[in-house]
Amino acid sequence: MSLRVSRTRFSGYFPFSIEKLDSLNEFVASRCNFSGLLPSSLGNLRRLVYLDLSNNTLTGSIPASLETLTQLSYLLLDNNHFSGYIPPSLGNLTQLTTLSLASNQLTGAIPSSLGNLTQLTELDLSGNDFDGHIPSSIGDLNQLITLSLPMNQLTGPIPSSLGNLSKLTALDLSSNNLHSSIPESISNLTNLEYLYLNNNSLSGKVNFQMFQKFQNLLVLYLSGNKLELLFEETRFLNATATFPNLMTLGLGSCNITEFPRFLRYQENLRWLDLAENGMHGQVPKWMWNVSTENLTVMNISHNYFLSGFDQPPVVLSWSGLQLLDLSSNMIQGSPLIPSPSIEYYLISNNKLSGKLLPLICNLTSLNYLDLSDNKLSGMLPQCLGNFSDNLGVLDLGNNSFEGHLPQTYTRNLTMFDASDNKLQGTLPRSLANCVMLKFLVLSIVKQ
Template sequence: LQFLYLRLNNFSGDLLGSIGNLRSLEAIHIAKCNVSGQITSSLRNLSQLFFLDLAKNSYRGTIKLDVLLTSWKNLEFLALSLNRLSVLTKATSNTTSQKLKYIGLRSCNLTKFPNFLQNQYHLLVLDLSDNRIQGKVPKWLLDPNMQNLNALNISHNFLTGFDQHLVVLPANKGDLLTFDLSSNNLQGPLPVPPPGTIHYLASNNSLTGEIPSWICNLNILESLVLSHNNLSGLLPQCLGNSSDELSVLDLQGNNFFGTIPNTFIKERRIPRSLINCSKLEFLGLGNNQISDTFPSWLGTLPNLNVLILRSNIFYGIIKEPRTDCGFSKLRIIDLSNNIFIGTLPLKSFLCWNAMKIVNT
């Protein structure tokens, strides 16, 4: 037997008990099978293994990963995420002969960055999220030689910063890149992502400074989530021109001030904004210091579902729409804790039809 594919079933019990006797196995895919038990050292016998996916089961106990890796010389894909495991790694290890491409160790009770990841320049995906890793992100993880990386997820740890001053996130030269740094205690300025980034998530940290101009070079960006940091300054005027794929922009809970960038307006001088913002679904600007009138011009965004402006300095009268109501897809609007005056425009509430639809 060379390939064992059992994923997406509802088995019970331990499927790995005697699997170490199948020495010709090259691939094991038992993800999402509801199986349990322990990952035993007998798996060292599987010297031909190149693919191992045990994610989203109920395996438990402690696994000495370095010991297993010394036997799995051909391993390229390793997924142990979302079990009940505690993965131990040594301070030093020698896995440079391996060409690991996918590492999934989410929720594996890691307390430090696994040293075996050093010099793994073939990595495409690295997920170390939801662990207990403390301290700074090591310099070797940001090595420019990590030129194949498509996705890096180090969210939901206890990280405080980066082990170098100018932080440029490593990745391949292509597109469709994802970086999730959220829910740590990262300090300092925003790390610089490559131009091909589509998801840049860094919420719930302690990042400081302004949003740099390089944000406008991310011309295929779909999600920019920087909420609940200590960022400040003016919002870059180029935000609305940066990407025609932008669907989520969440800047809540910072210290931004000024006005909403004019480039979000579709009937202004920059016609490209009509295209660039057409996919925006979520716009969160709450809990900042933005001073502006009600942005009725956002009503031309054809896919806007959520508009959060709470706890800013929005002011003035919210005027009745003259013709078309706009905001055709709007389901949630939060204007609380501003200094608007006058009466709410009844016509808007009558014709914001998306709010009247109840999903069944």
């Protein structure tokens, strides 16, 4: 018998009388408004194969009585307000293929007994407050396809036993407190398509060639650690043409000193993060041909030693670029002009000089423009205040602009900073029409 009440208007406490439906083998009550405790009487529904109570507001602990549901294949309790520990007895549900407890308020250590669930293909414990080490017994789940443990407080090293999960296509350990280095055994996961290890405290030297084995890899995110990536260029360059075609690449804060040359063969990149490295010199000219039709986000900020660009085009070649962050480097010359698709353009805290080209006003999709803390000079283009209906932030502070402020502004402007320049004249009356304006900074105007 099956009972499905998803997306209905049922609300209130979960009925304790549920135990009377002892013939149920499928119970789906996701996206309702059930609240309160989950009754232990649920453990009497011993024929259940599928239990989905996700996306409610259930509270309290997960009842240990669920251990009696030994026929369960799917247990979905994600997106509730459960708290307390995972009952170790859930390790008795050896028929489970999917276990999702994501986005709750669960605490404590992940019980090693979950390693008994050898039929699992999906384990999602993300978005809780688990601490302690990742149990090495997770490496016994040799049917796993997806392992998702991000946004917890997990510590310790990545267990080398995870290298046994040969069927794994998605591994997400991001946003924890994991330390030590990336175990060599991870290179055994040759079916990986998604690998997120970002925002931990991983350290040590990692040979980048290990990721070349993942020929199906689409996402590689290592940013926000203390790793030192090693590129053995003499051997690596011969194979760069066969490196996986990635969609997302995050190598921020990985102690990289120059642009990795394998990027020149990447055609499908949408997201590229190379921020907070030690890259120096100029952005090589071959970068202008990397993923020209697909790149939407490029972040090379906070490298501090990047000085400019080798033969840049007048308008950057990435036709779909939406975010370009070049801030906190030592870039000289005039500001680059992205394609009209750009929404966020940050190039603050550099050494830009000269006039701001009127071409900047072709960026009609722009939400955020930050040119602050440079050496830009000359008159501001009069179109600068209203060239984009979406413009919310316009930061021109700490430059050497002179003359008058633009006379018209988009109504959606929330922040306008023109401080520390050489501007003069009266404040434009049209700023009174900016009903969304929260910050207007005109202080310490240079004379």
